[in-house]
Amino acid sequence: MNESTKVSTIVKKYTMTIALVVVFVFFTLLTGGRLIYAQNISNLLLQNAYVLVMACGMLLCILTGGNVDLSVGATLGLVSAVAAQLMDQSSMGALPTIIIAMAIACLIGVWQGFWIGYVHIPPFIATLAGMFLFRGLARVVLASKTVNIQNSNFINTFISYINVPGMDNKSYHLSALITGIVVAVLLVIFTFVNRAKKVKKNYEVGSMASTIAKVSIMSVLIILYSWELANYKGIPVMLLWILLVVLIFAFITSQTAFGRYFYSVGGNEKAAKLSGIDPRRVYFWAYFLMSVLAGFSGLVVAGRIGSVDGNMGNTYEMDAIGACFIGGASAYGGSGTVPGIMVGAILLGVINQGMSIYGLPDEWQYVIKGAVLLIAVIFDVVSNHKVGKA
């Protein structure tokens, strides 16, 4: 491989990451550096927590063949409505509320997964129906009112900041920076130990230079991010929740047989079936997990906003879907990765926040978001054209 093709394959592989960097720099300049204020950086992920979490589930649905789940915004609304009413009307504690709310999310998942997986209702229609159903039920539960959440345990479970006495004070949170450095160091150690293991077993590994480049960029970003957090309020608990979900799903999709099945079914359902993979189960699990994540997002968002109304989660499904497609999930199914869609979600988040800080009117924000989504999918289709897909 000569130098120029090497560069072009790298550019192709990391297009969205490069786009993210470009967009980030662009908005930093446009907003006169306000985008990288500690508060804004800290809020970037928190504000988009529901996108990051739901995009993981949406990826599974999209993998099965470009199918999406339109009902997640409504599911999010219903689960958060139930949680709010349990605490408000029944004065229930935080833990039982969370358990019951998540049980309902599971029930919704079973409902959707059953129709789509085992009765073969087309996902688009089943989830469109779900969108109306759950939105309506959410309003029934709320009796069309706005319900405030006063349970501080519940709120703290999702939106408090980690505060280590002695290390942190009002203006500076050393614990965040230390955690960041520890994570970065662990990442470096883990990467190289893993690589050494592979070399020992004679497995194929990437070049040393690219490994070093990758791991050092990651470490620097982690430390920079933790430094920003340290300058604001420290490590938000919500960040830990997000990381938990994202890491679990990244692991499932890339490292487990269960995760591989989503790719196989989406890539060629007939071949997967004849290889002993049951597509019905795969569809069931995609929509089940999606609903569970939507429910979880409902709790997170309810905690963050502090109240729930009948429009809670409206059009949130579009953010999750958009993040997946911008992040390189194929609109035909069978390809897409969790790290990829995280880049997509963060890219959307940066654009949103950048535009808000800059003060771009709402109507133009929509136009820009639409354009970004279209460009991303055009890119996916055109670059896959050679492979004969599309």
Place this chain on the structure above:
Amino acid sequence: MPDNILMMKNITKLYPGVKALDNVNLEVQRGEIHALVGENGAGKSTLMNVLSGTIPYGQYEGSILYDGKDCQLKHIHDSEKLGIVIIHQELALIPELSIGENMFLGNERKGKLGIDWDETYSQAEKHLREVGLKDKATTLIKDIGIGKQQLVEIAKALSKNVKLLILDEPTSSLNEEDSKMLLDMLLQFKKQGMTSIIISHKLSEVAYVADKITILRDGATIETIDNESHNIDEERIIKGMVGRELTNRFPSREHKISSEIVMEAKNWTVYHPVYTDKYAVNNVSFNVKKGEIVGFSGLQGAGRTELMMSLFGKSYGSGISGQEFLNGKEVHLKTEREAIKHKLAYVTEDRKTNGLVLIDTIAKNTTMARLEKVCDKRGIIDIGKENQVAEQYRKAMNTKTPSVQQHVANLSGGNQQKVLLSKWMFADPDVLILDEPTRGIDVGAKYEIYCIMNDMVAQGKSVIMISSELPELLGMCDRIYVMNEGSLVAEFESAEATQEKIMGSILQSGKKNNTDVQKDA
């Protein structure tokens, strides 16, 4: 000076990194049938794409003289205007539209307002009669068989005033009867003065219809052979295609068959999945011994695929009854998963739609059927081990690819078939069922696949091979079962089997069935 309708001179076509065509010359005389043969990837289809304008003028070097005039074809419309029509291997018909609508698709008969349907259907029926079809032009494409669909394609070509007809593998999905009919029609058209170019892997057909045969190999013209007497030796063509003498088309092997029966079906009956009162497989009993290669012969639609798929964890059909035995024990396989666990493997006929995940890598495809073999107890994949396994199979199968990280879509048909075989070998079956394992792949790759089959039985495993190519069954199998219309009609030891006997048993059973029907009436 021969009257050439077409001269393609020094055609060179470069793809990034590959020379698909290298100074290819092709001369076609008016009124002849000219065959184009060569292994997969030899450049036949690329050459025809140049001729039809699919690869536009300017993207290749060289010149095309048609009717003595230099042509610069930029679009498929340009070539169609000149009367050059290409019929692709994969039929380009829309199932939900009628024959007439398909025939004039993109070329609609226009009236004053919109389409003139009377004109459309009357012209369509005229062309249908020319190809010997009696169906109405308002019949939907999905309601006629694949053989008739191929004829509709030809009728469509006739509607475009075709002077030079190009057929890319026209018989690859047809049974022997339909193939013969199609070839005879080409001979009929020849008498009426039409020129045709036919691309085919089936050398017996080439010998039967072609007046001249041009052989391509690795993007270059090797030679053009005269075949006016229509009795050319197939070995002669193969020699040109592979560049060496294939002294033996089938690798030899020691026949070490034990008397132990590894797979047996008794009174196996399967009904059609949609028309549940129609037999797909009717009361079939057969057995496979350890170390044996058993062939299944029959016309298309004889029920062979349906039989094997229904035995493979009920992947086909409804109302399945009968007994299935593996290693002497009766089994009730309800899913493909159970079949694989019982060491059965079914290598599908259509590798692209049923066999492989084209957008995934070779490595992922290889482990797909038994992913748990590279997983730990918790279902976590050892990616390194997976790649290593895939690499092993790549070497063993001699799959031509730079890396197992390559996407399967980028491989040639023969190499894709090898990946598909790797996948099922990795599943470690006792009985390997191969459904048309050599369809659409070239002579060299076929030989390698035969060798793999021989290796399997040498290890004490068994192979079932469904094939529509009789020479291949006769050359490879120990025993051959013959099926027709869902029933088993004959069984031959390969030593005593001949093509004539097999065809004879099919034809006789057909007659018998007909007389049965008459008796019933």
